[in-house]
Amino acid sequence: MSSENFRQLKPFFSILLIISTLFAIVFLQMEERRMGYSVLKLTREHKKVSEEKRVKEIALAKITRPQLLDHMAQQKFTLKKIQANQIIHLSGVVEAPVNKVAKKDL
Template identity: 80%
Template sequence: MNSNSFKQLKPFLSILVIIFTLFSIVFLQMEERRMGYSVLKLTREHKKVWEEKRVKEIALAKVTRPQLLDSVAQQKFTLKKVQANQIIHLGGPVSTNMDPVVKNVAKKDL
């Protein structure tokens, strides 16, 4: 190729570079917009799942509250509330005539 033919191709090549650059810019803007929409969709989905989780936690807290469990135990399983004379105390008073080693063990257990 001689320099004369290269000079004739210069305008054509510069127009190709400009067109390629403009197409690249348009493509990148379209990709940016598409990614923005996917991020928006994921953000909405995340909020929806988080709200469902919160609603389920509230429902669980309502179901497992002590008053409801007491009423279910009394109605379905015919359980009755504990009275003071039904409580069994397993630890008793420490005797004074015990061996000193046994006293130390008994004090630690209390």
């Protein structure tokens, strides 16, 4: 390639470089916009799931509150409230009292 041929092609290469740069800029802007929409969609979905979780936690707390469980046990299953003499205390091994004999008693 001679220097004369290269000079003739210089304007073509510069225009090609400018056009490719503009295409790259447009492509990057489109990708940025697309990613922004993806992030927006995921953010909305996250908020929706968080709200559903909060609602379910509140429903669980309402269902398992002690007063409701006690009421259901008495109404549905006809259970009665416990009385003091019905409570059985389970503790560790109970040792029988050992009669300690002193040496001088022998």
